[in-house]
Amino acid sequence: MNDRLLKTTNPGGSPLINERLFKSIGKPLQRKEDQRLITGKGRFTDDFSMADQTWAWMVRSPYPHARIVHIDKTAALAMPGVLAVLTGADCMQDGLNAIQHSPVPSTQYDVKLRGPGDTPVFTGQHYLLPVDKARFVGEAIAMVVAETRDQASAAAEAVEVQYEELPWVFDSREAAKPDAPRVWEDIPGNVLVDATFGDIEGTEKAFAAAAHVVTFKSHVGRVTGVGLEPRAALGHYDADGDAYTLYAGSGGAVRQKRELADVLGVDQKKIRVLSFDVGGNFGTRNRLYVEAGLVLWSSKKVGRPVKFRAERSESFLTDYQGRDLVTDVSLAIDRDGKFLAMRAHNLSNVGSVLVSLSPLGKGSGLITGSYDIPLATLRAQAVFTNTMATQAYRSSGRPEVTFAIERLIDRAALQIGMDRVELRRRNLVKPDQMPYMNAVGSTYDSGEYEINMDALLELGDFAGAEARRAEAQSRGKLLGIGFCNYVESSIGTPKERVDLIVHADSVEVVIGTQPAGQGHETSFAQVAADVLNVPFEQVFIIMGDTDVVSAGGGTHSGRSMRHASTIIVLAAEELVMQGRKIAAHVFDVAVDQLAYDDGVFRCLYDNRAWTWFELAAKAAAAKLPPELAAGLRVRFDNEMHTPVFPNGSCMCEIEIDPETGSLEIKRYATIDDVGRCINPLIVHGQAHGAIAQGVGQAMWEGCHIDPATGQPLVGSLMDYGMPRFDNLPSFKNEIAEVLSPTNPFGVKAGGEGGTTGALAVIMSAVEDALLPICGVIEMEMPATPLKVWTAIQEGRKRQREKSPARTDARPEVTA
């Protein structure tokens, strides 16, 4: 833990937050979740089965874009075990509605994204099965339900779909052109968002007056989440109760229930969704999948439970994907290295239907990064293409814009001949500027960016890097030193609900978040334990079943710890009032004769005192008046809009073998300001995983599409470059705790910072390693050995042509 940074009592705090008494908060407690997960007793979706259950298999489009001319079910229906073959026409006949994804970020703190000419954003229609055409390879066109999974799979082969192939487009730059094939006929082109922000005139003036103008263009490619649990859904329609039950791991069961009710056209009360252990989410499971609706609908039709489980190849084709942003940025700098203005043009590929504009929107608010850049303009565009839809993927939008600004600054340092650390130092937002409103209107809540940067340089031994470079060179290797700062934002759904219930031997906290490994059962219990001053071991967090969890915003955008800690303490304040009333009643004294302090209710005029559990036991035995009959139980709804801005710095070193282009990460260090850290064991774990996911994109991962056929080339873990045991190093991480003034505990977020800086820092290191041979490189991620080797060959060829005698000397950089 980083104790350099002084924790202060938060001005927005609560009388129940007393750091002096913390027994759990801030401690690296082992997770409550682990006992079941390490003994094989997890509760993942496919672990649930129902009596008499049937199996679903999807017939998927082999074409990126094709009209559905006719579907012949006859042969499939005659296959053994087949119970139903269902198509888009059947959906229409039954009056099913399109999924309402609410894709346009709409809180007051979100950048306002609009359609071309300031029109409402066109989203497309996301039906469970399409009627008109297939818009991406892998789109479910029909569904087979059979007695066994093998029978359903075999029958799916026999469903005869007559397609008329259409011209297709997968690249966002091509799709934005006026003559591109149209994914939706409802709008004039594929561009669904075109909005410009910032002070255009001021920015232009600043650029005109600048001593230096630096530009950077890149495509941050398409990746996918690869949660190791393939998607699954088990649906059951109970005709007696006219009610639906769905088992499906997601990022929030309440949202799934609401959206499924809309799709099926039934009351929300008729649907129960259960989501327990979730084998990785990273954003991919935060939007509803068609299969969830299909198993419920088909269960009603066949009169039995229906289960779907994706193959890994289906996950690669049809899990919501991430990133895919084309960015073109430029920076105006004065003669002293002060940033004057920034211009950005970001083009987001939303895929075949709009499920979320979060990546474009979140990124748009952060284009200026950690720096005080007084003026900026941004043009944000989004296009449809014939690809799987994209969704907020770990740190939605922020790794992309961090990559853009940080690569731009590395480039600026080279161009104007200034040390890259010094150039950043001159422009970082300073603590006394906080809260700081950036040039596109985002207000950073708090942070000590320069202190973080210096701490990181020390942690990663930046000073010793040149010696390590020389040592690598003596072995014929090129060592690159990557470095970057980042700031990200955590906004998310503003509403949350909690039920706090005290029993004689335990506390239950019912809440509407949905972890996929983030340890809510542990960290939320730490908060509740310290707020109520009860043992951590006796606090239990209840999530995931919509019959118990009546409302809640789910888990995304780093919202959960902040919302949970806030609502738990607010609910606890109410619970204390309730407790005092109950205690007064039970002991027959006036309420004002009862004090509450640090988990104990005391009678002011005698020595009687009761803990929460003692009071709960007495309350259970007593006859309480109607207004107190619920006992020690409160329900609390909270709405919290103000975003927070986690931030930090990263450094890495990559060694490249110039003869093969192979890369090895030798060192990776981060400082992450997560606000108050509830459980450092968990927060460090989040940092590790987040780093791996960002490094993966920078070095190996990519959902490649064959430009000749529009076919995705990635269909298994043999094709997709995953972070592995043997291609990652161990990390050096420190947590900085600069408390956010926006919420009682001062929490920011800890799950996404690691990813946010990773793309930039890896490519910074690769460019730094290759600098003496290649100069500035135009290399799109992932930086594969082939790309690196090719760059080295081309660089050497240029060097030979220019000056046959020249060696691989590093360019001079002055501070």
Place this chain on the structure above:
Amino acid sequence: MTIVSMRVNGVEVSREVPDNILLAYFLREELGMTGTHVGCDTSQCGCCVVHVDGVSLKSCTTLAAQVNGCSVSTIEGLANEGVLHPIQKAFAAMHALQCGFCTPGMMMSAVDLITGHGRPLTEEDVREGMEGNLCRCTGYHNIVKAIITASHEMHAGAGDAQAA
């Protein structure tokens, strides 16, 4: 249909099953032992690793019939009458799991790796030896630490890795 018999975590089982049923689904769907997971269907991810006659094996690409008559151990059998195995203790203590989906296969592979070495492991041993298991949550950092720690407990007295 075929009758397949094996000993699973010390208990004899026998089931009449489709000829093509994979060991992973024999365990999950015939025996209801859902601790063994399937993550990729192509023996890349290692979520499905179990031990067959003491050796780790990817059960998603093994027919149940292939291990007819064998002794199979799974994650459900790793703890000994409620006492956690050193690898289980180390995973929990070092936060070597997040979502927990890869964890059963990860631990079964690790136990075989540790047993096979006869001495405590180095980071290099682990990073090379565990290459057939994938995790998406942890960046492997804490898994490496946990496996090294468990290897020391399992080989207590066998000398450290540097000496080996």
